[in-house]
Amino acid sequence: MEASHTTERPLRCGVLGCADIAWRRMLPALAAAPGVEPVAVASRDPARAERFAAAFGCGTAGYEELLASSGIDAVYVPLPPLLHAEWVERALRAGKHVLAEKPLTHDPEHTGHLLRLAAERGLVLLENVAFPHHDQHASVRKMLADGVIGEVRDFAAAFTIPPLPEDNMRHRPDVSGGALLDMGLYPVRAALHHLGPDLRVLHAVLRLRAGTGLVVAGRILACTAAGVTADLSFGMEHSYRTSCEFAGSTGRLTLDRAFTPPPDHRPVLRVERQDHREEITLRADDQFANVVRAFERAVRTGSGTGDASESSLRLARLLADVEQKAVLITR
Numbered sequence: 001m002e003a004s005h006t007t008e009r010p011l012r013c014g015v016l017g018c019a020d021i022a023w024r025r026m027l028p029a030l031a032a033a034p035g036v037e038p039v040a041v042a043s044r045d046p047a048r049a050e051r052f053a054a055a056f057g058c059g060t061a062g063y064e065e066l067l068a069s070s071g072i073d074a075v076y077v078p079l080p081p082l083l084h085a086e087w088v089e090r091a092l093r094a095g096k097h098v099l100a101e102k103p104l105t106h107d108p109e110h111t112g113h114l115l116r117l118a119a120e121r122g123l124v125l126l127e128n129v130a131f132p133h134h135d136q137h138a139s140v141r142k143m144l145a146d147g148v149i150g151e152v153r154d155f156a157a158a159f160t161i162p163p164l165p166e167d168n169m170r171h172r173p174d175v176s177g178g179a180l181l182d183m184g185l186y187p188v189r190a191a192l193h194h195l196g197p198d199l200r201v202l203h204a205v206l207r208l209r210a211g212t213g214l215v216v217a218g219r220i221l222a223c224t225a226a227g228v229t230a231d232l233s234f235g236m237e238h239s240y241r242t243s244c245e246f247a248g249s250t251g252r253l254t255l256d257r258a259f260t261p262p263p264d265h266r267p268v269l270r271v272e273r274q275d276h277r278e279e280i281t282l283r284a285d286d287q288f289a290n291v292v293r294a295f296e297r298a299v300r301t302g303s304g305t306g307d308a309s310e311s312s313l314r315l316a317r318l319l320a321d322v323e324q325k326a327v328l329i330t331r
């Protein structure tokens with residue numbers, strides 16, 4: 001399969017792994033996209049592949065078989081984080097465009113290597129960080145630019161989830177990068193998105209699980225060159241919370257459900273200033289459909305993915321910085 005496409009035929013996609021996120025969000029988005037056709041799902045377990053294939057009207061294949069197929073233009077990779085580097089590289093070397101789950105890889109060197117490999121081959125490689133594709137973040141940006149809370153002084157973001165079953169891949173050191181790469185990535189990426197690329201990590205605390213040594217939670221202090229601070233928390237031993245909050249010179253702006261709003265959710269922005277409280281309800285938006293559209297557009301037009309590659313690289317470097325600077329506490 002060549003790297004470029006004519007516009008008429010659907011973009012034929014394969015899925016590497018019958019993952020929960022593929023079932024709940026990405027296969028529905030791929031199947032619903034007018035210019036995209038999910039052609040095959042690969043699994044280590046044929047029965048699981050059959051269940052996914054029946055639900056989404058596609059075929060089944062083994063992992064290697066899927067990559068070798070000339071009937072597939074692009075692959076979606078929702079494998080556990082530590083397997084991304086290997087399978088994204090294999091997919092690119094097989095000539096496929098790749099939509100890869102976050103984190104693109106577990107370290108900045110690998111991430112840079114894969115982004116270069118894709119560029120050299122004229123292939124699209126997009127990390128599936130979906131929330132910046134949701135309209136609500138564009139609304140937040142506009143309101144901040146309009147000075148609704150004055151000048152932004154501090155930012156806080158959180159992504160925390162309740163404890164997961166013991167058999168969840170996030171407890172397995174052989175395949176999971178732990179909660180920093182899985183959940184911590186979101187508030188860090190949100191700080192990059194809203195505060196800009198000159199963000200640097202000042203300090204962090206990472207809590208590790210005794211026995212596995214995996215990060216289960218943490219808190220990060222970062223700041224921009226202008227001194228805007230970012231207080232970022234994450235973990236998988238909490239109640240569920242995804243939020244962004246901006247403290248400005250004249251008020252506060254808060255967004256709940258900042259990272260994982262379902263497609264029918266109408267986001268609510270809260271603005272507080274002295275003597276003024278306001279809730280603004282925004283329209284619903286489907287960030288996963290938007291990612292698929294952006295991916296398809298990049299493949300068809302060859303116009304690239306905007307600044308997505310640069311953001312993936314910056315994100316990977318910041319996460320590596322967190323690991324390097326963090327105080328580690330094992331419990």
Ligand SMILES: NC(=O)c1ccc[n+]([C@@H]2O[C@H](COP(=O)([O-])OP(=O)(O)OC[C@H]3O[C@@H](n4cnc5c(N)ncnc54)[C@H](OP(=O)(O)O)[C@@H]3O)[C@@H](O)[C@H]2O)c1
Nearest residue numbers: 017018019020021043044078079080081101102128169175
């Ligand atoms: N973008 C988002 O909003 C979002 C949300 C949630 C998760 N994610 C990301 O998506 C990825 C998958 O997360 P998930 O929660 O969907 O995980 P999951 O349900 O555990 O799915 C991972 C899949 O990888 C396949 N796999 C292949 N080799 C494996 C191995 N050695 N061990 C375990 N699984 C293996 C399995 O499919 P087979 O058994 O069929 O081979 C498994 O179903 C992660 O990178 C995560 O960070 C992204």
